[in-house]
Amino acid sequence: MLIFDAHLDLSLNALEFNRDLRLPVATIREGEKGMTDLQAREGATVSFPEMRKGNVGICVATLIGGCMKPAAPVGSWNSPPQAWAMTQGQMAWYRAMEKDGALRQLLSWADVESHLAEWKADRENTPIGYILSLEGTDSFRTLDDLDYAVETHGLKAVGPAHYGEGRYALGHDQSGPLSEKGRELVRKMDSHGLILDVTHLCDETMRDALEIYEGPVLASHHNCRALVDDPRQLSDEQIKILAEKGAVIGVAFDIWMAVPGWIRRKTKHPDIPEATMEAVANHVDHVAQLLGTTKHTGIGTDLDGGFGIEQGPRDLDTIADLQVFCEILEKRGYSRSDLEGIFHQNYLDFLKRAWRK
Numbered sequence: 001m002l003i004f005d006a007h008l009d010l011s012l013n014a015l016e017f018n019r020d021l022r023l024p025v026a027t028i029r030e031g032e033k034g035m036t037d038l039q040a041r042e043g044a045t046v047s048f049p050e051m052r053k054g055n056v057g058i059c060v061a062t063l064i065g066g067c068m069k070p071a072a073p074v075g076s077w078n079s080p081p082q083a084w085a086m087t088q089g090q091m092a093w094y095r096a097m098e099k100d101g102a103l104r105q106l107l108s109w110a111d112v113e114s115h116l117a118e119w120k121a122d123r124e125n126t127p128i129g130y131i132l133s134l135e136g137t138d139s140f141r142t143l144d145d146l147d148y149a150v151e152t153h154g155l156k157a158v159g160p161a162h163y164g165e166g167r168y169a170l171g172h173d174q175s176g177p178l179s180e181k182g183r184e185l186v187r188k189m190d191s192h193g194l195i196l197d198v199t200h201l202c203d204e205t206m207r208d209a210l211e212i213y214e215g216p217v218l219a220s221h222h223n224c225r226a227l228v229d230d231p232r233q234l235s236d237e238q239i240k241i242l243a244e245k246g247a248v249i250g251v252a253f254d255i256w257m258a259v260p261g262w263i264r265r266k267t268k269h270p271d272i273p274e275a276t277m278e279a280v281a282n283h284v285d286h287v288a289q290l291l292g293t294t295k296h297t298g299i300g301t302d303l304d305g306g307f308g309i310e311q312g313p314r315d316l317d318t319i320a321d322l323q324v325f326c327e328i329l330e331k332r333g334y335s336r337s338d339l340e341g342i343f344h345q346n347y348l349d350f351l352k353r354a355w356r357k
Contacts, residue, residue: 001326004344005059006317007221011090012064013304016074021047022102025318038073039265041177043308047320048102051128052151054320057119058106060157060220061094062129063087066138068164068171074306080167083139094132104129107154109355112348115147133197133220135164137169143188150192157195159220161205172232178208190215195354198242202231210241216354217245217254221252221300223283228260236290243296246353248346250300251283255313259284269314277313277325284329284342294338298347304328
């Protein structure tokens, strides 16, 4: 099964975790033995060889550098210029990987079609296709930086917030409306025809953004509040609103978002035996049953998004195991057409609508 993963923090892993993603995951883990500076050391799940093994031929890959408060262990800096500099360094890494033949940036629907044809014909030698997204906008010193990112880097999607109190939008752990500065950001995104990623927006901010945004909308890595009651998750009402706007919701593999009772950095897998890909599948079921269709469900793993095997599904070793997840859904009765939609076609249809104008 071809897989389209709608959220991978590739450049964060390359630069802040100092991982050479061209290497096998086993080699990356071996090189981190004994390191304790960051969560997920010795627990990487994503590398280019594993993506290729798992037929993850296309993804949304992020730039991430914020200065929100409180600061996170990674992706956080003390000023917008520092955060901006980090995203520029991340962009330089993407360009280096393109020159190396590991990655290929996709800028149009024609690019997507051409890439998928080449991937199907010669997966082993075709670069992995990526679409550039920005997770959190605190790195924008002014909104001129948005123009620059679009025109120079080919930025295609933006999530206005991450964690905490952002300069343009409030993260899911906050509460409040979209500020006037945030409204200006959203309007400028609309003028560029960008994809609005509502992931990480708090409820009131998400409501306001969806009311004024006229362009394409997605939720790249989100699970269901009805199953795990946390503001990070989507409520049933939000899921319905997103579906009405034609959005695709990428199910996330950060296991605290999939199974109740998981406390980050404290809970261990033996504490909750249900913390498996079956728990993630429950969120696919919930969205499909709520909407009566699988057309709005996709994959947005967030694997190695600041966590690794210690906070992923117990039965997932690397991103290649997404093929096992496909088997899990098949055993639950999903048709071949449904599975193709969930694993790639729903996002491809979304892109075709967004980019063929």
